Amino acid sequence: MRKEAEFTAFAEAGAVRLRQIAYLMCRDWHLAQDLTQTTLTKMYLAWPRITRRDLDPFGYARKVLLNSLLDHKRLRSTGEVAIDRVPDLIPDTVQEGVSADTRLTLIDALALLTARDRAIVLLRYWEDHTIEATAEMVGVSNSVVKTQSMRALATLRAHLGEDRADLFAS
Amino acid sequence: MKDFRLDLSDELSALTPPPLGDVVTEATRKGRRARRVRTVGQVAGSALAMAAVVALAGSQLHGTGTGGGTGLVGPAAGGAPAPVASAGPSSTPSPTPSGALVRVSGTAVLATVLDSLPAGLETSGYAANNATEAHGKYAADVPVAQVNVKTPAGLGMMRVFVGSASPDAKCTTFDGCRRDKYGQQVRVTHIDDNCIQNTVVTVRHADGTAVTVQMATCLAREGRTNPPGVLPLTEEAAAELAGNPAFHNMMTPAQGAAADARFPSLPQFD
Numbered sequence: 001m002r003k004e005a006e007f008t009a010f011a012e013a014g015a016v017r018l019r020q021i022a023y024l025m026c027r028d029w030h031l032a033q034d035l036t037q038t039t040l041t042k043m044y045l046a047w048p049r050i051t052r053r054d055l056d057p058f059g060y061a062r063k064v065l066l067n068s069l070l071d072h073k074r075l076r077s078t079g080e081v082a083i084d085r086v087p088d089l090i091p092d093t094v095q096e097g098v099s100a101d102t103r104l105t106l107i108d109a110l111a112l113l114t115a116r117d118r119a120i121v122l123l124r125y126w127e128d129h130t131i132e133a134t135a136e137m138v139g140v141s142n143s144v145v146k147t148q149s150m151r152a153l154a155t156l157r158a159h160l161g162e163d164r165a166d167l168f169a170s
Numbered sequence: 171m172k173d174f175r176l177d178l179s180d181e182l183s184a185l186t187p188p189p190l191g192d193v194v195t196e197a198t199r200k201g202r203r204a205r206r207v208r209t210v211g212q213v214a215g216s217a218l219a220m221a222a223v224v225a226l227a228g229s230q231l232h233g234t235g236t237g238g239g240t241g242l243v244g245p246a247a248g249g250a251p252a253p254v255a256s257a258g259p260s261s262t263p264s265p266t267p268s269g270a271l272v273r274v275s276g277t278a279v280l281a282t283v284l285d286s287l288p289a290g291l292e293t294s295g296y297a298a299n300n301a302t303e304a305h306g307k308y309a310a311d312v313p314v315a316q317v318n319v320k321t322p323a324g325l326g327m328m329r330v331f332v333g334s335a336s337p338d339a340k341c342t343t344f345d346g347c348r349r350d351k352y353g354q355q356v357r358v359t360h361i362d363d364n365c366i367q368n369t370v371v372t373v374r375h376a377d378g379t380a381v382t383v384q385m386a387t388c389l390a391r392e393g394r395t396n397p398p399g400v401l402p403l404t405e406e407a408a409a410e411l412a413g414n415p416a417f418h419n420m421m422t423p424a425q426g427a428a429a430d431a432r433f434p435s436l437p438q439f440d
Contacts, residue, residue, distance in 0.1 A: 007198070008198065011197060012194050015190060015193050019193075023182075024178070029188050033193065037200075040193065040201075041197045041201045044201025106174070106181055107178070107181050107182075125174050126178055135361065136361055136367070141360065142361075142362075
């Protein structure tokens with residue numbers, strides 16, 4: 001029962017953050033909620049092993065979540081397709097009176113990346129993981145993380161415009 | 171990248187997500203149910219395995235190793251020769267009158283590994299089980315075998331996983347992918363700060379079977395540490411091993427029973 005209480009405490013503390021990561025990956029609150037619940041179910045099953053091996057539970061959960069997300073996208077034949085613009089937010093013609101607030105948000109721009117690139121960017125720059133840790137979680141080599149993160153940042157820069165280039169200053 | 175985090179934080183704060191609901195209670199309930207199902211399955215599986223072993227006791231079985239034991243491997247040591255040179259990548263086990271194909275077991279993976287290694291290698295430390303997410307991406311519920319190999323430089327440990335390949339995996343040199351003599355995709359990944367997964371070689375077979383050889387620079391955990399080790403094989407040898415068409419993600423029940431009889435008391439690892 002003590003282990004179950006530990007799991008519950010962990011799950012209650014981490015659920016919001018896990019759902020936030022899931023949302024940033026898929027931009028769908030309902031899917032994010034489902035994936036969070038799936039992740040916590042898997043965590044419940046793995047909890048004895050996690051505690052026995054002194055693993056970082058949140059790191060483990062994040063890895064399970066990302067695997068579930070990437071698998072979900074892989075399995076969906078009608079899955080999300082990366083596009084090069086967001087029609088709702090980038091009108092074809094300049095409109096009078098459109099305020100600067102309608103500019104592309106970071107979350108919108110992230111949606112323009114592929115699922116794997118989005119995971120790499122979020123792990124590297126939102127979750128602040130090293131190249132090696134990111135590579136291990138996404139299941140690619142370090143060099144792929146390096147090249148893809150540079151390309152993804154360039155894509156974000158191109159979409160967000162020069163006025164927000166400072167976002168990517170190291 | 172502080173501004174990146176701050177901006178993303180601000181944008182997230184401005185959103186109004188739906189209530190989280192009772193996600194923790196629901197996850198716990200589903201987890202309990204899954205654990206019950208798993209326990210029942212394990213009990214039933216053990217009973218079946220015991221029955222198979224009893225039925226096969228006394229039948230002629232080849233093999234070199236015993237559970238957690240040591241031995242020489244390959245044709246020179248008396249093991250069944252691996253069809254590396256002669257078979258193409260299309261040979262698939264066929265269902266027999268003894269039953270339909272089932273998921274390959276860790277024990278059967280171990281038997282194939284030992285039969286596939288170059289002749290004369292001294293091996294030890296056999297273990298096998300079904301892997302979990304902790305063993306890496308794509309490893310969930312994939313059977314795995316662990317073998318120590320004695321090399322001139324010292325003892326090396328490797329784990330071999332046999333699962334299903336991602337159906338849409340592309341193979342480009344950009345992704346560090348090449349093709350072997352059978353045209354199968356070969357990927358080599360290095361994780362310098364992870365001694366267990368220091369060098370990972372994955373081969374995707376034509377039938378969709380994915381074989382991953384994790385070569386460690388340390389040995390399996392003893393207590394709270396992993397003793398130092400050396401890479402057990404070269405990358406080329408690991409790719410040759412993983413590309414062996416003798417590996418399949420399915421097997422006949424008879425193959426499973428034979429492997430269980432060959433390694434009757436195989437330890438598990440986690």
